Amino acid sequence: MTAQILDGKRVAAECRRRIHTQVEQRVSRGARPPGLAVVLVGNDAASEVYVNAKRRDCQEVGFHSIVERVPATITQAELEARVAALNATPEIDGILVQLPLPKHIDADRITDRIDPAKDVDGFHPYNIGRLALRRPALPPCTSKGVMLLLDSTGVDYLGARATVIGASNHVGRPMALELLRVGCTVEVAHKFTRDTAACTKEADILISAVGRPGLVAGDWIKPGAIVIDVGITRDLQGRLHGDVDFERAAKVAAWITPVPGGVGPMTRAALMLNTLQAASRASDRG
Secondary structure: OOOEEOOHHHHHHHHHHHHHHHHHHHHHOOOOOOEEEEEEEOOOHHHHHHHHHHHHHHHHHOOEEEEEEEOOOOOHHHHHHHHHHHHOOOOOOEEEEOOOOOOOOOHHHHHHHOOHHHOOOOOOHHHHHHHHOOOOOOOOHHHHHHHHHHHHHOOOOOOOEEEEEOOOOOOHHHHHHHHHHOOOEEEEEOOOOOOHHHHHOOOOEEEEOOOOOOOEOHHHOOOOOEEEEOOOEEOOOOOEEOOEOHHHHOOOOOEEOOOOOOHHHHHHHHHHHHHHHHHHHHHHHO
16 A cells, blocks of 8 residues: 655645635635734744744735744743734734743743734634634644645545644644544543554554654554644754655655644644634624
8 A cells, every 4th residue: 555645735835825815815805815924932943934934925925924033032921912902903803822832931821911812823722622622713733734634535424533642732622622523532641641553553644743853753653544643843954854754654654744844834824813713703793
């Protein structure tokens, strides 16, 4: 068996085309375009790359976007004040504070200060709680993007066995909640799991979100499974690696995501979708 490649770039481009059409329709009705504000603290090179990519996405779909660059020396109170100001700015529908933040900043407190209706990253406790209750409002972008990828395969979720490796608040936990919501039987493996391989070998859907190159061996994978590799690590030569042994896994799986080009573009597409949704709800509230 040779796996089909789940091309996140292609699926994300299709999502952006649909969003652009909806934005054009929105503007033609006299509404303003959706607005996204990204707050970038300090000069982290990787964060700059991500922020620039998000800005290009906004231009492509027709969003109003701003990037607020603040020094790494900003205080907790000053950053919270910037978030409060954006909460009160009517033309901004989505607020994203780019992670990671400097060590002296409490990231959880910053997340908690974002208006849940503008929390397009989906990390506010309100939005995580809505997802847990199967009433999603603005779900986390990576798990939402993965679900869009899975949808593109035509998978039948009901009763499918799904294993998520990794239990982080940003990916693993919301991913498990998304899969539960659509009817999967879900198992989560984490750093205290005694036999991770045993958790994966019967999984129809296998999602790894750890950030450990080569963690998932080819013989961990059920023949015909869908394999989603969220993990991404850069080696000393600058090359990117996923959690999954791609070459061996591709001989067993039915579908598999590449790294890069799989989940990353879908995370950004989900951010655009969340921002459009936040703008639509703001318009409905008048």
